[in-house]
Amino acid sequence: MNPRRISYAECSARERLARLLDEGSFHEWLPPAERVTSPHLAQLGVPTSFDDGVAVGRAGLDGREVFVAAQEGAFMGGGVGEVHGAKLVGLLRRALRDRPDAVLLLAESGGVRLHEANAGLIAVSEVMRALLDVRAAGIPVIVLIGGANGCFGGMGIVAACADHIVISDLGRHAMSGPEVIEASSGVEEFDSRDRGLVWRTTGGKHRYLLGDCDQLVEDDVAAFRAAAIRALGSSRPLTLQALEAEHALLAARLALAQGEVDALALWRRLGITGAEQVPDARVPQIRAMRPNPQEQPA
Numbered sequence: 129m130n131p132r133r134i135s136y137a138e139c140s141a142r143e144r145l146a147r148l149l150d151e152g153s154f155h156e157w158l159p160p161a162e163r164v165t166s167p168h169l170a171q172l173g174v175p176t177s178f179d180d181g182v183a184v185g186r187a188g189l190d191g192r193e194v195f196v197a198a199q200e201g202a203f204m205g206g207g208v209g210e211v212h213g214a215k216l217v218g219l220l221r222r223a224l225r226d227r228p229d230a231v232l233l234l235a236e237s238g239g240v241r242l243h244e245a246n247a248g249l250i251a252v253s254e255v256m257r258a259l260l261d262v263r264a265a266g267i268p269v270i271v272l273i274g275g276a277n278g279c280f281g282g283m284g285i286v287a288a289c290a291d292h293i294v295i296s297d298l299g300r301h302a303m304s305g306p307e308v309i310e311a312s313s314g315v316e317e318f319d320s321r322d323r324g325l326v327w328r329t330t331g332g333k334h335r336y337l338l339g340d341c342d343q344l345v346e347d348d349v350a351a352f353r354a355a356a357i358r359a360l361g362s363s364r365p366l367t368l369q370a371l372e373a374e375h376a377l378l379a380a381r382l383a384l385a386q387g388e389v390d391a392l393a394l395w396r397r398l399g400i401t402g403a404e405q406v407p408d409a410r411v412p413q414i415r416a417m418r419p420n421p422q423e424q425p426a
Contacts, residue, residue, distance in 0.1 A: 150188035206237035213251020239281015252282030328391035
C-alpha cells in the first residue's frame with residue numbers, strides 16, 4: 129500500500145480534477161461564477177448548486193489535451209438533470225469540433241434526478257448520442273468510476289457506451305442500484321443492506337472479472353491517473369464486427385454462468401478460487417471474446 133495514497137472515493141469532483149490532471153491545466157467552462165443552475169429545482173424549493181453538480185472543461189493529461197467532466201456525488205448523488213446533462217452534451221459536441229486526444233468522464237451518479245425526471249431522461253439520451261458520435265470520430269471516451277455513489281441508472285448506461293472503463297474495488301457500476309431493486313421487487317429479490325451482496329453484484333472487482341470494465345485499480349488518485357494515461361489510445365471502432373463481439377461476450381458469460389446467481393459461485397466456475405484473487409487479465413473465456421483496442425484501427 130502506498131503510504132502517500134490519496135483516496136479517490138473520498139475526494140470531491142474538483143479535488144479529483146486538481147489531483148488527476150496535469151497540475152494547473154484544468155480550464156473550466158461554465159464555472160460556478162456563471163451561476164448556470166437548474167430551472168426546476170428552485171421551483172420545487174430544492175437547493176441548487178451553481179455548477180449543477182458537474183464541472184466540465186479542458187485540461188492536460190501527461191502533456192496531452194483532454195476534455196473532462198467530473199460529477200459531484202455530494203450534490204443530489206450526482207443525479208443528472210437538464211442543465212447537468214446539457215453541460216455533458218456540450219462538452220462532447222465541442223470535442224467533435226476541437227478533437228482532443230480523449231474525453232474523460234469522472235462518473236459518480238445515482239442516475240436521473242427524480243425532481244426533473246423527464247428532462248433528465250432526455251438529457252441522458254442526448255449524452256449517449258453525443259458520446260457515440262465522439263467515438264465514431266475516433267476520439268476515445270474514458271470513464272473513471274470510484275466514487276461513493278457508484279455509477280448507476282442513466283449514467284451506468286452512458287459508461288457502458290464508452291471505449292474504456294477504469295474502476296476501483298470500491299467503485300460500483302450497474303443499471304439499477306440496490307435500493308432501487310429492493311424498492312421495486314422486494315428485499316427477497318435484493319437486500320440492499322447486505323453489503324457483501326452489493327459488492328459481489330455491482331462492485332468493481334466483479335465487473336472487471338466479468339469483462340464489463342477494462343482496468344481495476346486501487347482507491348488511489350495516482351492509480352486512476354496512471355490508468356487514464358494508459359487508456360488514452362483505447363479507441364474502439366464502432367463497427368458491426370465490434371458490436372457482434374460484444375454480443376458474443378454476453379453470450380459467453382451466460383454460458384459460463386449456467387444458472388448461477390451468486391458471484392462467488394460464478395467466480396469458481398471461472399477458475400477464481402479465492403475472493404481476494406484478481407488476475408492481471410480476465411479469465412481467458414471472457415477476455416478472448418472482447419476485441420483488444422490496441423489491435424483495432426483508430
